[in-house]
Amino acid sequence: MLTEEERAYLWLCTAEEFDYREKVTLLRAAQPAEIFLHAEERAEEILHRPIVTPLSMREERADALVKALEQADAFVVTLFSDDYPESLKHITAPPLILFGSGNRELLTKRKFCIVGSRVIPPWAEKTGKRIAKELASQFVLVTGLAEGGDLAVIDGALPSGNLISVLPCGIDCCYPAAHITVKQKIREKGLLLTELAPGDTTRKYTFHARNRILAGLSEGVLVLAAGKRSGTLITASAALDYGRDVFAFPHNVGTAAGEGCNDLIKKGAALVTCSQDIFGWYGMQCAEREELPLTEEEGRVLAILREEGEMHLTAIAERAGMKPFEASAVLSALEIKGAAVKSGGNKYSILS
Amino acid sequence: MIAKIVCYALNGLEGVPVEVETDVNKGVPSYDMVGLPDAAVKESKERVRSALKNSGLLFPMNRITINFAPADIRKEGASFDLAVAVSLLKASEQLVGADIGDIVFLGELALNGDLRPINGLLPILISAKGHGFTRFIIPGANAREARFLGGAEIYPADTLLDVVKHLVGMEPIPPLEMAEFVPNAGRSTSADLKYVKGQPMARRALEIAVAGGHNLLMSGPPGTGKTMLARCLPTIMPDLSFDEALEITKIHSVAGVLGEEGIVSERPFRTPHHTATTVSMCGGGNKIVHPGEISLAHGGVLFLDELPEYKRSTLEALRQPLEDGKITVSRAGGTFTFPARFMMCASMNPCPCGNYGSSERTCSCTPSEIRRYRKKISGPLLDRIDLQVEVDDIHYDELTSSEEQEDSATVKARVDAARRIQRARFAEYGISTNAEMGEREIAQFCTLTKEGDGILRSAFERMHLSARARSRIIKVARTIADLDGSEDIQPRHVFEAVSYRIFDKIG
Numbered sequence: 001m002l003t004e005e006e007r008a009y010l011w012l013c014t015a016e017e018f019d020y021r022e023k024v025t026l027l028r029a030a031q032p033a034e035i036f037l038h039a040e041e042r043a044e045e046i047l048h049r050p051i052v053t054p055l056s057m058r059e060e061r062a063d064a065l066v067k068a069l070e071q072a073d074a075f076v077v078t079l080f081s082d083d084y085p086e087s088l089k090h091i092t093a094p095p096l097i098l099f100g101s102g103n104r105e106l107l108t109k110r111k112f113c114i115v116g117s118r119v120i121p122p123w124a125e126k127t128g129k130r131i132a133k134e135l136a137s138q139f140v141l142v143t144g145l146a147e148g149g150d151l152a153v154i155d156g157a158l159p160s161g162n163l164i165s166v167l168p169c170g171i172d173c174c175y176p177a178a179h180i181t182v183k184q185k186i187r188e189k190g191l192l193l194t195e196l197a198p199g200d201t202t203r204k205y206t207f208h209a210r211n212r213i214l215a216g217l218s219e220g221v222l223v224l225a226a227g228k229r230s231g232t233l234i235t236a237s238a239a240l241d242y243g244r245d246v247f248a249f250p251h252n253v254g255t256a257a258g259e260g261c262n263d264l265i266k267k268g269a270a271l272v273t274c275s276q277d278i279f280g281w282y283g284m285q286c287a288e289r290e291e292l293p294l295t296e297e298e299g300r301v302l303a304i305l306r307e308e309g310e311m312h313l314t315a316i317a318e319r320a321g322m323k324p325f326e327a328s329a330v331l332s333a334l335e336i337k338g339a340a341v342k343s344g345g346n347k348y349s350i351l352s
Numbered sequence: 353m354i355a356k357i358v359c360y361a362l363n364g365l366e367g368v369p370v371e372v373e374t375d376v377n378k379g380v381p382s383y384d385m386v387g388l389p390d391a392a393v394k395e396s397k398e399r400v401r402s403a404l405k406n407s408g409l410l411f412p413m414n415r416i417t418i419n420f421a422p423a424d425i426r427k428e429g430a431s432f433d434l435a436v437a438v439s440l441l442k443a444s445e446q447l448v449g450a451d452i453g454d455i456v457f458l459g460e461l462a463l464n465g466d467l468r469p470i471n472g473l474l475p476i477l478i479s480a481k482g483h484g485f486t487r488f489i490i491p492g493a494n495a496r497e498a499r500f501l502g503g504a505e506i507y508p509a510d511t512l513l514d515v516v517k518h519l520v521g522m523e524p525i526p527p528l529e530m531a532e533f534v535p536n537a538g539r540s541t542s543a544d545l546k547y548v549k550g551q552p553m554a555r556r557a558l559e560i561a562v563a564g565g566h567n568l569l570m571s572g573p574p575g576t577g578k579t580m581l582a583r584c585l586p587t588i589m590p591d592l593s594f595d596e597a598l599e600i601t602k603i604h605s606v607a608g609v610l611g612e613e614g615i616v617s618e619r620p621f622r623t624p625h626h627t628a629t630t631v632s633m634c635g636g637g638n639k640i641v642h643p644g645e646i647s648l649a650h651g652g653v654l655f656l657d658e659l660p661e662y663k664r665s666t667l668e669a670l671r672q673p674l675e676d677g678k679i680t681v682s683r684a685g686g687t688f689t690f691p692a693r694f695m696m697c698a699s700m701n702p703c704p705c706g707n708y709g710s711s712e713r714t715c716s717c718t719p720s721e722i723r724r725y726r727k728k729i730s731g732p733l734l735d736r737i738d739l740q741v742e743v744d745d746i747h748y749d750e751l752t753s754s755e756e757q758e759d760s761a762t763v764k765a766r767v768d769a770a771r772r773i774q775r776a777r778f779a780e781y782g783i784s785t786n787a788e789m790g791e792r793e794i795a796q797f798c799t800l801t802k803e804g805d806g807i808l809r810s811a812f813e814r815m816h817l818s819a820r821a822r823s824r825i826i827k828v829a830r831t832i833a834d835l836d837g838s839e840d841i842q843p844r845h846v847f848e849a850v851s852y853r854i855f856d857k858i859g
Contacts, residue, residue, distance in 0.1 A: 118719050147719045176720060256714065312744070314552055324552035329844045332851035336811050342854070344702070344709025345572075346553055346742050 002066060002076070008036035009078055011062040013097040014197035017043075017051050020093055027096070036062070068198035072172040073187075074101040083107045091216040091242045095195035099171045102191035106164055112139035112278070113214050113239075115232045116149015116224030121257055123310070123349040124249055125152045126341045127273075128224040130351070132156030134275035138284055140164055142218050144210065145179055145186075149224045149232065154182060163190035164217065168210040170200040211235040219282070220245035222272055226260030233260050236269070245281065247272040252309075292337055301330045302339055302350070310349040355442035358456050358485065359435035360476040361427050364641060364688035365602050367472075367479030371421045372432060374439040379415035387420030389427045396433045399461045403437060407465035407513045412444040426685065428640050431470040434459035434489070437512055438519075450519035456480050457515075459491040465512040469493035471608040474601050474615075477501045489515055496614025497605060499531040500598065535591035537617045543583040546759035550744060554581050557741035557852060559763050562588050563770040564831030565785030567674065567696040567736060569659070571854065572743025573713075574706045578699035581743070582655045585697060586619040587760035590771050592651065600651045603643050603690065620652030622694075626661040630669045635681045641688045644681075646673050649694035659698040660728040667733055670696070674736050677788075698737065700729075710745050726855070735820045738787065738828050739852040770834040786831045791823065798826045804846045811850045825849045 002010065009032040012023060017039075026035050029046045036058060043051045069076065077084050077098040085107050088094050100107070114132055116124065128149060132141050133156035141157040142164045144150040150165075157163040165186045167175070171194050174180045186192055195213060196206060211231065215221055215238035223246070226232040239246050246269040251258020265271050272278060279286040294302065297320075304319045305311055317327035331348050334340040343349045355374045360367040383401075385394055404411045418436060420427050435457040441447050458476060460468040473494045478501065480488070487505045490498055495508040506528040509515045517523040545555060554570060558581060561568040570578045592600070600616040610616070624633060624645040631637075635644035646654055656662060673679045677693035702708040703722040708715040717725075734740075775784055781793060789797070800808065812822060826841075829849035833841045 147723075178720070178723065314550070314744075317552070325556040325848060326844070328553065328556075328851045329848035332847045333807070333843075336807065336814060336847075336850065344742070346744055347709070 005031070005033050006076065006078070007062050007066060008032035010065055010076060010097065011036055011058060013078075014065060015061075017053055018047075020096075022047055023096060065197060068172060069099065072101060072198055074099050074171045074198070075104060076100075077104075077107065085111070085217055087111070087219070088213065088216045091212060091238075093212075094216065095213060098193055098195055099198065100191055100193045101171055102187045103161065103189070104191065106140045106162065106191045109140045109162070110138070111142050111164065111218045113142040113218035113221045113235070114149070114153045114224065115143055115211075115214065115221065115235050116152065117226050117230040117232050117257070117260075118146050118148035118150075119227075119257060120148040120152070120225040121251075121255070121349070122341045122343040123351060124225045124251075124258075125149070126338070126351050127249070128152040128222075129156035130338070131222070131272075131275045131278070133160070134286065135278060136160040136162040137287070138279070139219075142166065142214055144168070144214065145174075145183060146176060147179070151179075151182070152224065154186065158185060158189055161189045165190065165192055166210055166213050166217070167192060167194040167196070168206040169202045170194065170196050170198045172198045173201055175202045207231055208234055212238045215239035215242055215244055218244060220247060220278070222247040222249075222278065223261050223264060223269075224249050225251065225257050226264075227256055228259045228263070230260045233264070236264055245270065247278060247281075249273070292339055294337070294339070295333075297330050298334055298337075298339075301327060302334060305334075305340060305348060305350045310343060310347055313346045313348065316348065353443050353445060355439040357435045357439040357442065357452070358454065359432050359458055360456060360480055361425060361431075362429070362472040362476060362606060362640070363425070363686070365475050365606055365643075365690060367476035368425060369480070369483060369485075370425070370427060370432070370435075372435045372439045373419040373421060374436070374443040375417045375419075376412050376440070376443040377415045377417070381413045381415065383416045383418075385418045385420070387418075387423040387427070388425065389420055389432075392430050393420075393427045393432055396430060396436055396461070399430070399433055399463060400437045400440065402463040403433075403461040403465040403512050404440070406463060407511065407516070409441060409512070409516065410444065410446060412440070414444070416440065416443075429470070430460035430468075431458055431472075431476075433461040434467065434491075434512070434515065437461060438515065441516065447516065447519055450521070452519060453487070454485055455487045455489055456485050457489050458494075459489070459509075461512060467491040467493075467509055467511060467515075472602075472606040473497050474501070474598070474605045474610075477504065477506075478598070478602065489518070495528055496612065497601070497610060498614075499528050500533060500594075500601075500615050502530050531614075533594045533597060533615065533617065535597070535617055537613065539618050543580070543587055544760045545584045545588065545763055546757045548577060548581060548584065548757060550746060551577065551581065554741050554743050555758070555763075557739050558585060559588065559767060560828065560831050560835065560852075561585075561695065561697070561739050563767045563835050564738075564774070564827065565695060565787035566738035566828060566831065567787075568698070569734075569737045569740045569855075570697070570699045570743050571702050571740065572699075573710050573745050574701060576743045576746055578743050579655075579657060582653070582657075582697050582699065583621065584760060585653045585655075585695070586621050588764045588767055589619045589652070589695075590764075590768055592617065592619060596651050599691065603647050603650055607643050607648060609648065620649050621655060622649040622652070623655045623657060626656070626658050628662070628666060630663070630666045633666050634669050634673070634679050635688070635690055636683065638683075638685075641681050641683055641685065643690045644679070646670065646679060646692040646694055647690040650691045652694060654694045654696050656696065656698040659700040660725055664728065664730070668730060671732060671736065696737070699743075701725075702742075709742065712745060731818070734855055735818055735824065738824045740854045741852060742854060766835060769837075770831065773834045773837075786827050786834070789827055789830075794823055794826055798830050798841060800826070800841055800846070801843070803843050804829075804841055807843055807846050807850075811846075815850075815853065817853075821853065825853065828852060 129152040132153040136157040140162045143153040211234045221239040248261040248264040248269045317324040492508040492510040507525040518525045673692040679692045703717040707713040829845040832845040
């Protein structure tokens with residue numbers, strides 16, 4: 001149950017009557033409950049402009065918010081809460097209020113962000129998933145809820161529960177709508193977070209604003225794949241603005257889906273191929289990776305695949321001196337063991 | 353005088369004997385038909401009248417009553433014309449001394465007395481033979497179809513007058529000589545696997561699919577030869593046996609799509625367009641029920657090009673026949689069961705623009721577009737497709753290369769060998785291919801080694817497979833082992849089988 005003060009704060013932070021700067025000015029000058037009850041006078045006095053919403057409507061709005069939060073089983077973290085993430089306070093325009101649903105304790109742990117565009121090469125998706133899984137032993141992973149890169153991180157980190165997914169919409173909405181079950185699972189094991197009031201839907205700018213929270217929450221940001229104009233680059237540039245570490249996967253020269261990553265590396269982002277790179281950066285120990293038990297044939301095919309990174313099945317078969325269907329059986333074994341991945345059109349890519 | 357002549361009505365794929373009774377009496381001239389004839393049968397009045405006159409025979413100016421017995425079956429079509437005409441002749445005493453006895457008369461009359469062919473002749477002949485009739489007079493144009501029925505005297509006639517002359521012994525018609533059945537005698541297509549360039553994976557999938565009777569889905573960019581590959585399927589399928597050919601011919605005969613040859617000697621290859629309705633696929637009709645595309649594909653291949661473009665409801669209707677091998681169509685006029693044991697081969701683009709996974713061109717589809725496109729095919733239907741294979745983008749060099757590819761005959765030999773193993777294995781189980789195995793047969797014939805089971809377990813966990821997909825993988829692995837001539841299912845067989853499930857994403 002929220003106190004009067006919290007209820008007023010909730011109303012103020014989500015009020016459409018004021019913009020962000022006005023809200024900050026109001027909060028500096030008066031208590032939220034005071035502003036809530038006497039908004040007309042305080043606005044006149046502090047902001048030197050009138051507002052027209054009567055008290056009854058403000059009450060109504062506050063009640064609706066409280067009810068929506070209860071329905072969504074969500075909690076509220078204010079800028080003054082003890083567990084408001086410290087790192088988020090240091091960014092420009094920190095969210096005045098955060099709505100969360102799930103494991104609240106994750107807020108205070110060390111956080112690391114991994115993002116990737118929605119269209120992402122299969123190798124980057126698999127490798128990203130593995131890195132997310134490995135990093136989740138030391139960090140809480142921060143990402144969005146979209147397909148492609150975000151989903152890879154969710155798949156990797158969710159089993160450990162160390163996952164925060166920041167939404168570009170209200171806590172009771174789901175974007176993309178197809179990920180409703182994913183969202184439900186994150187709520188059960190990890191944490192959903194947003195600065196938007198319940199009922200708010202996505203707008204163009206909400207993605208932009210959400211990306212600043214992704215960067216703000218985390219110590220570093222790893223970009224799995226980003227095109228030249230990808231939205232993930234907004235997260236990376238926000239991270240730079242806030243002085244966070246930026247990491248990126250290297251991509252083949254000329255691949256449209258990876259141009260943004262290569263640009264980041266050119267500009268000084270750290271090149272990452274495995275989780276050890278990130279653990280090393282932060283001076284952490286990490287568990288040695290177990291050698292995959294491979295048969296002689298699998299080892300041979302893997303060695304061939306390693307030379308070129310991505311190869312067509314026929315080419316692999318020819319080099320290995322096998323029939324194509326024999327090679328396909330071996331590759332399918334490698335795929336199940338997590339050493340290779342099918343990248344469409346009967347081509348296979350190596351996974352590190 | 354009363355005359356009784358036997359002819360046959362068609363009920364689904366079965367012939368039902370109908371007696372045409374004609375009574376010619378003194379009285380005011382009239383011409384009535386009773387016994388539930390439909391419009392086309394009633395119209396035979398006029399055809400018979402003209403045919404008699406134009407053949408130089410006499411149409412009795414008496415009180416004529418024609419009865420079709422049994423009266424409770426609805427009689428349709430024009431196949432009763434000849435029987436009506438003959439019974440009229442007999443009742444008006446124009447066939448004195450003719451040996452009509454138990455001859456079955458089938459055929460439609462033209463106004464000038466010519467006999468026209470009828471649909472569904474073969475099923476009628478087979479049923480009638482089963483009922484003990486051995487002598488038939490049929491339209492000459494149907495002779496090709498009839499000559500494959502042994503153990504019966506069949507007289508093909510071209511005109512009504514020929515029939516009369518035959519009956520009264522003036523010019524007996526020589527009985528039809530039985531023809532020998534030659535599989536693939538009328539093969540018309542030039543499709544052969546040797547003309548397919550590259551595509552090792554797709555070729556292999558085709559071979560496995562045919563060897564085990566599995567369903568197949570090919571996914572690939574436009575213009576890569578998916579249709580051409582599919583057209584090669586009948587060329588590597590085992591030859592039809594005579595009984596199979598007769599069964600297929602029955603269906604084609606009823607549907608009226610039987611070719612010149614008179615018998616279906618090659619496995620059917622049906623390609624209904626994606627605008628096909630559910631009824632055209634499954635069979636149906638207003639009063640008389642016609643077999644649909646899936647029944648016409650019985651014993652052969654149903655090729656669905658551009659699978660996601662088909663109407664969802666049409667595809668879902670295929671699910672049950674895919675399992676049961678038959679379709680039961682219920683209409684007001686009755687319930688009919690048609691056989692529909694076909695191999696389904698489908699093709700689709702990997703995404704709406706067709707370039708997903710292509711090395712040359714970039715795909716311009718968003719993930720949600722691709723998801724929507726693939727979602728058009730329901731999970732349950734996908735589960736029933738054992739083999740899913742990607743077809744490669746062809747490069748110009750490959751197209752122009754003169755390298756000889758394996759031809760259909762070589763592949764067919766391997767398929768035949770695998771089929772022999774399966775027939776021997778299932779001799780006592782009433783099935784003939786691996787794809788038809790139920791849980792009981794799987795448990796008995798598809799024991800996995802401990803290693804193989806481990807593979808399947810990890811594949812199962814990583815690919816989020818349904819229980820049905822698991823047994824499908826095992827069945828495919830069994831077929832691969834059969835092609836390999838291996839008694840046990842080895843791990844490599846399981847791995848290969850897993851690689852043919854591209855739509856179950858490995859997580």
